[in-house]
Amino acid sequence: MNCIDIIEKIESEHSASKEEYAFLLKNISAGERELLRKKAQKTALNVFGNKVFIRGLIEISSVCKNDCRYCGIRKSNRNAVRYRLTKEQILECCKNGYGLGFRTFVLQGGEDGYFTDEVMTDIVSTVRKEYPDCAITLSLGERGYQSFKKLFEAGANRYLLRHETADMEHYNKLHPNEMSFERRRQSLFWLKEIGYQTGAGFMVGSPYQTFETLAEDLIFIKELNPEMCGIGPFIPHKDTEYRNYPSGSLELTLTLLSIIRLLKPDILLPATTALGTVDAKGREMGILHGANVVMPNLSPAEHRADYSLYDNKICTGDEAAECIKCLSGRMKSIGYQIVTDRGDYCPNERKQKDV
Ligand code: SF4
Secondary structure (H helix, E strand, O other): OOHHHHHHHHHHHOOOOHHHHHHHHHHOOHHHHHHHHHHHHHHHHHHHOOEEEEOEEEEEEOOOOOOOOOOOOOOOOOOOOOOEOOHHHHHHHHHHHHHOOOOEEEEEEOOOOOOOHHHHHHHHHHHHHHOOOOEEEEEOOOOOHHHHHHHHHHOOOEEEOOOEOOOHHHHHHHOOOOOOHHHHHHHHHHHHHHOOEEEEEEEEOOOOOOHHHHHHHHHHHHHHOOOEEEEEEOOOOOOOOOOOOOOOOHHHHHHHHHHHHHHOOOOEOEOOHHHHHHOOOHHHHHHHOOOOEEOOEOOOHHHHOOOOOOOOOOOOOOOHHHHHHHHHHHHHOOOOEEEOOOOOOOOHHHHHHHO
């Protein structure tokens, strides 16, 4: 077994064993990493061309009932500034975003009890009615099968719920006892069953993570077969017990992006804000390693800094129009183009036939 054989196997068979993934992550050389990057970029270009989809992120609440150990807005953090947007504010963000060309709105927040099914279905169905040509993505944590279903029926199309880690022991170290590894996995399968375009994902370099747990993440991605996968480096938050842990590695995150692109050529794969936080050119590098989505922030500027999951988050001061201009320029500088398209998941075979 050597790294090149494993890279070629992932490219041709879209899978590998846990041992092979772990071996590759542990032993990949700079030259092999470049080979992997080129293959991943070529694969993304074959499926999406040089187009990069944009998603307008609206951070609707910094209130959360959970206490994930790594998170800056965990409930026990008394220093966190709590806010929640009103329905009117959310609609205002959508209006602003629509005018800027966004055709996907991502409503993201902590697990905030205020946003009951009744409140959320009202918001989702209003956005659906006012913007029938837009995709609505939700990222509101675990809610239960019936709740997910109601929101889907109200007009939501996609749901992002990072699995965080596919290793139970690791999950239990990062989360308090009340949170369940099984329930998180079950939620993801429910979302798929209901018909959402579903996004899983994990942090790279989180405390206690090993190459073996990352290999399990890759196996889980294959098993769940999500339409989207959000991965970004772990970045510590000053008000958590992990404040002194180092951030996840840029290089390892990029390697994983490339592996995931080869594993599932048509997956929607964002170059995350966290990637842009650990390196000024992180998002550009993400795209060059096989990512095809960026998520500029449409949240009201006065609340940006309060949605503080990790320290030093970029773009907390810019207005949405500035964000899109900046990202558009960044993408152009590497030969890519931002597109104002819903950017739905489309199975690879269909896309290639359409081209
Ligand atoms: S990671 Fe999500 S669920 Fe966990 S505390 Fe933070 S906002 Fe809440």
